[in-house]
Amino acid sequence: MSSVLYDAQGPRAKRRNVLYTVVFLLAVVALGWWVFRALNDKGQLDWEKWKPFFSGSEAWTTYILPGLWNTLIAAFLSMLIALPLGAAFGIARLSDHVWIRVPAGVLVEFFRAIPVLILMIFGLALFAQYTDVDSDARPLYAVVTGLVLYNASVLAEVVRAGILALPKGQTEAAQAIGLRKTQIMTSILLPQAVTAMLPAIVSQLVVIVKDTALGGAVLTFPDLLAAVSPMSSYYGANTVASFTVVALLFVLINFALTSFASWLERRLRSRKKSTGTVLPSAAVGGTESTGTAA
Template structure:
C-alpha cells in the first residue's frame, strides 16, 4: 500500500482537493488579518520612521533604557538558574529517597511551591525582605524576583528530575545492584548520566520560562528589567509603544532562541558521546563495587 501509513490511509482525490481549498481559504484569511493590522498601525502613525528612528539612528535609547533593562533581566535570570537548578536536582533526588523522613518533607515542599503562582511568591518575597531584613529598597525587587523564581522553578525542576530518572528502565538499577553498587553509586554513575540527556529539553524549557517570568517583577514590583523599560522609553520618544514593544520582544526571542540553540547543541553532543544507552562506569566506581566483595 504505497502512500499509506500505519496511522492513516492515503487521501483520495476529493480529500486532497478539500485540503487545498482549506489551505487557500486559511491563507487568504491570514493575509487579510495581516493587512488589517498593518493598515491599523499605519493609520495611527505607529509605522512612521520617527517612531522607529531612536532604535536605528542612535545609541541613546539603547544605553539609557534597553541595555540597563537587559542587564537586570540577565542578572535575575542567571541568579535564579544558578540557584534553582541544583536545588531542583536536590529535591528531585530527595523525592526518590528510601527514607520517609527525607522523601515526605521534600514531597510536601515541592508540591506546595509548585502549586503557588510565581507572582504571589514574588510579592511574598518582597514583603518578607521588607519586614524582616535590612535589604535596601533599591535591591529589594531583585531579591524578591529571584526568590519567587527560585521557589517555583526549583519545584518544577525537581519534578523533571524525578520523572527523568523514573523513566529509565528498571533493568539499569537491577543490573547495578547485581554487581554490588550502592544506591549513591547507582544514581551518580548510571542513572543521572543517562537521565540528563532525556531531561535536557524539559529543563531548557523551564529555563526559558525563568527568563520570561522576570518581566513579572517589572510589572508588579517595579523591578527595572527589560520589559519595564518600555513605558518610560515610549513616553520619552513620543508614544512609540508598538516600536518599543517590538524591539523588546525581538530581544526576548533572541535570548530564548540562543538558550534553546545551545541546549540543542549540548544534547546532540551528549548523544554522540553515548553510542549506547548504557553508562560507562569509571574505574573507581567498579573498584568500589569489587571492594564490597560482590561477584559478577
C-alpha cells in the first residue's frame, strides 16, 4: 500500500531488504563471536574474574557501594541545584526587561558552550586556591559545580523552548482576565510546559548521572567509575568484569530515573484530562430561566 511518505516496496526491494537484514545479522553475530573469543583467550571470562561479584559481599561493601553512594550524592546535589537554576535562567531569557534578558542569555550561552570537564577542572582549581574547602571534599565540589553550570544552562534552553511552544492564546487569555506577568508564568505557562518538557528534562538528568564519571576519571573523585581501578587490581586484573558491573549499575540507575519520569508524565497528563469545571444543574437551570424571562 502506497503512502504520502513512501511508496510500497516491490518484490525485488523486499528480497533486497531481506538480504541486507541477513547480512547485517551475520555480521553482528560474527563480531560478537570475535569479541567472545578474544575475551576468552585473555581469560576475562573465567569464573575467578567474576566470582567476587557473586560470592561474598567484600567487593560490594569495599568498592562498589561506596562509589555508588558518592555518585548518587553528586548527581542528586547537581539535579537539586541545576533544575531551579535552569528554570530561573530560562524564564529570565523571556523577560521583557533587557537588563534581565541579555545577561541571562550571555551566561546561558557561555556555560553551554564550555565542555563540562573544563568546568570541573576550573572548579577544582578555584576551590583549591580561593576557598578553605578540605582537599578530600574538593573533587565533589568541583564535580557538582561543573555539572550545575553546564546542565543549568542546557535546562534553561529546554524551559525557554517549552514555554515558547505553548499557544499564544494562553497568554492572551490570561492577560484578558487581568493576571500579572508573574501570575501568568507561574500559574498558566510553566505548569502546562512542564509536561511537554519532561522528556527533555529527564534526558538531561540522565546526562548528569553519567557525567559524574568524569570526576572519577580525571579529578580523583571516588565515584563508581573510580572504584574500577583498585577493584580490578585487588581481584587479579578483572577489568572487563569490573567495568561490566559498573556499567550495569549506571544502566539501572538511569532506567529507574526514566521509568519514574514516564510514570510522572502519565500521571500529569491524566490529571490534566480529568480537570475541568462542571456546572451544577441548578446553575444551568437558573441561566436558562433568566434567558427566557429576558
